[in-house]
Amino acid sequence: MNEPDPNAFSLDINDPEDAELIEYFLGELPERVSAINSAVTDEDIKELGRIAHQLKGAAPGFGFPAIGSAAAQLEGSIKELDESFADMKAVQAEVESLLSLCQSYITPK
Amino acid sequence: MPDVNLTQLDTTPVVLLIDDSQFVHRLLDARLRSESISLIGEHDGKVGLERAIEEGPALILLDLDMPVMDGFETLRALKDEPRTRDIPVIVLSGMNSSQDKVAAFDLGAVDFVTKPFELTELRARVRSSLKMSALLQMLSQKAQIDGLSGLFNRTYFDERLKGEYDRAIRHGHPMSIAMIDLDHFKSINDTYGHPAGDAVIAGVAQVILHELRSSDIACRYGGEEFVLIMPETNPEQAYNLCQRIRERCETITWARHPTRSVTLSAGVVGADDGSSINCTPSAWVEMADRNLYSAKQAGRNTVKASHINGSAVQITQSKAG
Numbered sequence: 001m002n003e004p005d006p007n008a009f010s011l012d013i014n015d016p017e018d019a020e021l022i023e024y025f026l027g028e029l030p031e032r033v034s035a036i037n038s039a040v041t042d043e044d045i046k047e048l049g050r051i052a053h054q055l056k057g058a059a060p061g062f063g064f065p066a067i068g069s070a071a072a073q074l075e076g077s078i079k080e081l082d083e084s085f086a087d088m089k090a091v092q093a094e095v096e097s098l099l100s101l102c103q104s105y106i107t108p109k
Numbered sequence: 110m111p112d113v114n115l116t117q118l119d120t121t122p123v124v125l126l127i128d129d130s131q132f133v134h135r136l137l138d139a140r141l142r143s144e145s146i147s148l149i150g151e152h153d154g155k156v157g158l159e160r161a162i163e164e165g166p167a168l169i170l171l172d173l174d175m176p177v178m179d180g181f182e183t184l185r186a187l188k189d190e191p192r193t194r195d196i197p198v199i200v201l202s203g204m205n206s207s208q209d210k211v212a213a214f215d216l217g218a219v220d221f222v223t224k225p226f227e228l229t230e231l232r233a234r235v236r237s238s239l240k241m242s243a244l245l246q247m248l249s250q251k252a253q254i255d256g257l258s259g260l261f262n263r264t265y266f267d268e269r270l271k272g273e274y275d276r277a278i279r280h281g282h283p284m285s286i287a288m289i290d291l292d293h294f295k296s297i298n299d300t301y302g303h304p305a306g307d308a309v310i311a312g313v314a315q316v317i318l319h320e321l322r323s324s325d326i327a328c329r330y331g332g333e334e335f336v337l338i339m340p341e342t343n344p345e346q347a348y349n350l351c352q353r354i355r356e357r358c359e360t361i362t363w364a365r366h367p368t369r370s371v372t373l374s375a376g377v378v379g380a381d382d383g384s385s386i387n388c389t390p391s392a393w394v395e396m397a398d399r400n401l402y403s404a405k406q407a408g409r410n411t412v413k414a415s416h417i418n419g420s421a422v423q424i425t426q427s428k429a430g
Contacts, residue, residue: 003408017139023136053174057203057224058132061140 004072011063018063033102040095043088047066049078052098064105068096120323122167122239124151125159127183127202129175133224137170140228144235154178158186161193167236167242169193171218173202173209181216188217195245201226255329257307258314266328266336273326273340274390277383285379286349287337288397289317289354292372292409294333305365309333313373314359320354336397336410344379344422348414355412369373376400377414377422386417393417 011018032051039048055071074094081090088095112358124146126137134150136304141148149164151157154171155178161169169187173180180200187193200213203224210221251263261269270286277284291313298306303354310333317327317335339347358373378396380386396417404413414422 017142021136021139025132028132050176053203054130054132058136060128060225061228062132062134065225 021062024079025059025064029102029106032043033106035098036095036102038097040088045078045081045088045091048088048091048095052078056100067098067101070094070101074098114389121145121147122243123147123149123164124168124170124235124239125161125164125166127142127152127154127155127175127180128170128172129153130172133172133201136226137231140180140226141232141235144232146235146239149251150203150419154180154183154186158183158193159189161187161196162190164377165192165348167246167273168233168238169196170222171200173200173213174204181212183215184213184218197242199234199238199354253343257310258328258329258335259311260314260317260335261326261328261329263330266326266330266338270338270390270393273338274383274393277340277380278386282341282384283343283346283379283381284383285339285377286375286393287339287341287347287351288394288401289337289351289373289375290336290401291333292374292405294371297366297369297371301366301369303353305363306333308365309371311361312361312363312411316357316361317354325350330390334423336394339379342379343381344377344414344416345375345424347379348412348422351377351412351414359410368421372410374401374404374409375412376402376404377412378417379414380417388417410411 006070011022013022032055035051036048039045039051052071052075056068056075059065059068059071074091077091077094081087113189122145124141126134126148128134128150129152131152134152140152144155149166151160154175157171171180175183178186180202184200187196197218197219199220200218200224201222201224202209205223212219219238222231222234232280235398253261255262273284274373276282291309294306294309302304310329313335314327314329319338321327321337323415324340325342328336328338330336339349339350342350355373355375359370361371363369363371376397376399378393378400396415400413400415404411416422
């Protein structure tokens, strides 16, 4: 698979159009985080995969390629799971790293 | 001949985005803002298909990976439906697999863009698909265009009137039509020759196109007769529009006969609310014709208008001269 050029997705906070997109994405993040948490609680691996897939495709365009990569890793791991034995624990590490990354943008250190 | 064919195509193309992710809608909405397009969106394949039938967009951007009705299924449905079959589709996908690309092209997609989008590439692909779409549209319109005037021909008018009439009824929107006839046209042909008559037909067509808005449809009905379809226009507005055409026509100085001006008469008929119409499209044409006849009886160089139910039109002078 071709890795996208990370520089192609760098946004400029001083550009009004870019700023609008960054702001929108940051505004949506808390909702995605709680959606991920709910999917984990409900053990809904399919829903978790859907959220990861959307974040993978969208985050880089909003200037958050790191979230995109973490989401891609989670999606990849979910795809490797045998659906009948789908166990949240198997993707726990990927979920945690995606969540902590998202959290770091929600409450900047 | 002046190149007026493109004038009727010169509207902002509508691009329909079908993607379940609100992120993608938001992103493309911002990133395609600089393009001269009007972006509309739907979040699932089924509704997207209905919207495509309703709006007839110039281009569809279609996400492959959607719940309910996925992109492949939607693409198949779009290509099965006669009203959407010829609309180019660019497939968007987060899965960069050649298998998906081949499948999408086999189903009739014109292009494939991988998420996350590389913006300059996406814009270039949208532009190139729109260009192709406009050329295809122009080609099919050529068959519907009158060679001398550059306006739509009679066949197109008959088809389009039916469509606009149905639409006005369905949505309860206003609509008007106008029949326009040049006064004493035969004497121009007889006195100055047929090339002079042809120049008048082409010149008046230019005046009409200049006064019309992009949503209006101008056709050459035959000989020296023109017909206009004006969706979303009540008879008062249509009357004012025809008055402007009439006034402008009168002031033209013709190269082949500078001392002989040309005037026209028009008959307008319309409805304020399409849902109240209870007659056929051909009754509209007859009624417009009748108003045209009374304009001629009133001494020519005149516009007569009425509501489709027969009531008179309240004339308010348009502000612009």
